[in-house]
Amino acid sequence: MRGTQQAEALSRVLADLSEFRSAQDIHGELRRRGEGIGLTTVYRHLQVLSRDGTVDTLRDETGETLYRRCRTSTHHHHVTCRSCGYSVEVEGPAIETWAEHVAAEARFTDLNHTVEIFGLCPNCTPAQLTSPTTRAQTSPA
Amino acid sequence: MRGTQQAEALSRVLADLSEFRSAQDIHGELRRRGEGIGLTTVYRHLQVLSRDGTVDTLRDETGETLYRRCRTSTHHHHVTCRSCGYSVEVEGPAIETWAEHVAAEARFTDLNHTVEIFGLCPNCTPAQLTSPTTRAQTSPA
DNA sequence: ATATCTGCAAAGACTTTGCAACCTT
C-alpha cells in the first residue's frame, strides 16, 4: 500500500500499542490523537497487515478480532488477560508437535491450529487469589 | 427448560447430528424435518445446553459458533475439517499441562484455554496430498 | 495524469432482545 497519511498514522499507533486491541479500539486511539482516518480504512489496513504477517491477530472470547504488531516472527501463542488485555507471547514447540501428531493420527492434512489462553494477569488478579494462605475459592472454568 | 415440542425436536436433531453445526444449520435441519420451531428458540436452547455442558461449542474460522452434543464429559479438543465439518475429539493432557505451566509462569490466574485444530479430513484431502510419491506442493497456512 | 486510497453510507452475517400470544403443568 502506498504511504498515505492514514497508513503512517496507523503504523505509529501500532508501534505504540503493546497489547492486543480491536480494530475499533485502534480507530478510537487514532481519532483521539487527532488523526483523520475512517474505521473502514483501519479495517482495510489491518486486514492487509495481518495477511502480510506484520500484525498478529487473535479472537477474543466474544468473537471480536484483536490486532497487535508482531513481536517475534516465529510461530507463537498468547496468554491474554480477560480483564485488561495484557498479553504475553509464549512459544510452545510441544503444542505444535502435539497438534501435528493428533491430526496426523486422524489422517488430517493441510493443518493449522489456534491456541489461546485466557486468564487474569497479575495486576488484575484479586489479592486473595494470590495469597498462599487463602486458597482459591473460585472455580476455574 | 420444560419439555416442549421444540425442545424435544432439538434434542432429537442433536442426537442425530454427529458433527459440529451452526445454529442456523440446526434450525434448517429442524425445518427440513417439518418441525415448527423458530431460529430464536434454537439459539436460546443451544445457549442453555452449552452452559449446561450438554452440548459442546466451538468457533470456526469465520467466527460462527458451532454446536454438537457432547460425547465425552472430560475436557477435550477437536480436529475439525475445514471442508465438511467432520471432527474428531482428541484429548491432550499434554496441552492442559502446558497451558497451566506457561500461564503460571506469567503469573496469570483463573485460566481457561481454547485449542482448535483445523485441516482437511481424509475424505476431503485431495489425492495428491496423500500420495507418497507426489509431495505436497501447497503451502499449509 | 492516473491508479490507488479514503470514507461515508449501506449492506451483510450472526446473535440477542422486546413483547404479545401460546402452551405446559
Added chain:
DNA sequence: AAGGTTGCAAAGTCTTTGCAGATAT
C-alpha cells in the same frame, strides 16, 4: 390459571462492500 416458552420483528455487533471524491507518485 400462572408462568415459562415461543417466535416474529427489530435491534445490536462486528465487519465488509459500493462508489464517488481525494490523494500520492
